[in-house]
Amino acid sequence: MSALEIRNIQKRYGDVETLKGINIALESGEFLVLLGSSGCGKSTLLNIIAGLAEPSGGDILIGERSILGAHPKDRDIAMVFQSYALYPNMSVARNIGFGLEMRKVPTAEREKAVRDTAMLLQIENLLDRKPGQLSGGQRQRVAIGRALVRNPRVFLFDEPLSNLDAKLRMEMRTELKRLHQLLGTTVVYVTHDQIEAMTLATRIAVMRDGRIEQLGTPEEIYDRPATLYVAGFVGSPQMNILDAELTGSGLRIAGEEAFPLPETFRSAVTAGRRVKVGVRPEALRLASADVTGIRLPASIEVMELTGPELVTTARIGEQRITACLPPRTSLMPGSAQVFCFDEAALHLFDAENGRSLLAR
């Protein structure tokens, strides 16, 4: 039984179509991340699920029951906002217990629930404070506690970590993952941060211009991006995208020598067709004499040591390529090198519509 089903949801503001038919079905216990840059409609979709906005068309079901038209409080959801939206005039304990208070849960039961939740989030010592006296991370925990305490069927998160500094964000990310594993709740999580999406999600929906560009597990999104947009959005540093041309049974990248096309792409071959080649920086290695795979001669431009890896920028003809090499690689700027990568790491996209040419 699906915990949450989004059926052909559309949203129009006047002539502007923000959502153009979204379909997602979510099993109970899934962690769905809506990933996209700002303005792609992901927050609108979340607000529609929460009942803070009404869709122009389509339907939403929670536990097989349509919730369109239902008041947010009757949807069996809880939401964590980007700004936390804590009640500044109430203590942390009352903030967490507010939902139960409004639902007329007896005081003793409520206090126990608040204490248990606070224990789970390690904020028992903060219960008497006001939100204004808390740090960003503590406020975040209170906001999560407020959602947890009600034990709803679906949790909604609207960019909950984007107001935290980098270190705290990593901690809270781990914390969220821990909570999800512990409680097995169903979550819809909106973010523009691909690392958050990759680490937290059981499934990612990459959104763009009101459509779902690709819906899949983090591995699928990373290993088999369906479009150029997804390929460029997920992964850091970004996937290298190079202009190339199909020649009979081979592939020529910007005037360099052609190499034979791997089996998997043979069906896509039309000589002279223009394509985009994608290869992740972490798939590239420096070629030694005996190595197999696809070879790319390049001239080194810049090396940046990040610690765990040496991020190297090089030039292939007129195009730039980035490679993540082992940190102790010795290279000279300006020197000519040959990169190579496995056939399995090759991605091909249609140059016009950006769709992947990988036979599926």
Add this chain to the structure above:
Amino acid sequence: MERQGPLFTAFVYASALLLTAVVLAPVIWLFVMSISPAADLSAKPLNWWPSEIDLSRYRTLLSAVENSAGAAFIASLMNSLQVAGMATLAAIAVAVPAAWAVSRTPAVSWSLYAVIATYMLPPVALAVPLYMGLAYFGLLNSVFGLALVYLTILAPFTTWLLKSGFDAIPREIESAAMIDGARLDQILRLLTLPLAAPVMATSALFAFLLAWDEFFYALLFTSDLRAKTLTVAIADLAGGRVSDYGLIATAGVLAALPPVLIGLIMQRALISGLTSGGVKG
């Protein structure tokens, strides 16, 4: 700034002193006048400092003997308190829902601009229609009638102030409360209004001052002790054949006291309301 020269420090102090002097000079002169003997005030050249302290006028104005100047003054003081108080309470009562509605529904904010536009009309333009209206309802020379007129002045103003106060409260807080299951009245009572309290206090104080100081409508729509307000009573003191400038000054000092007291009591709320920094997400 960490480093400042002595000249700069002197300049800062001089500026502050100048401002203080400019602001306080009229008030101090008002007070000095109120305790100067009549002879000092009519002397030529003027005696800026009283030869002796004369508190008789305070006794005159605060005496409760019937039909005395004091009784009239105290009656007008009471009228002013009633009119300004009622108008302020009514204005806040009207403004809170209106301001909240406009703040949360930007699509109808034009209506607030339309109301503010009526502010551009000079009071003279409205005097005759208002007079006829009040006469029809038998509300001339009545504190209720005057309070009603003041309400029309105060409501747009307080709505405007409160709207900016509500704007500063994140809507997400209300959304969160909605998801938490709070009804609209609970959201307003438990969250929005407590968070807007500083702004409400500021609006109320300014509204009260506006009503307290109003002269034109009060002069037109009141005629005797039943409804005359302080501003009109003070003008009456100057209207006779012999004007006791000291008495006018004394009335002025006494008239200034209630707003000053309210201001002092609400000082903290007022300051946080004026800076709007009181609301944090």
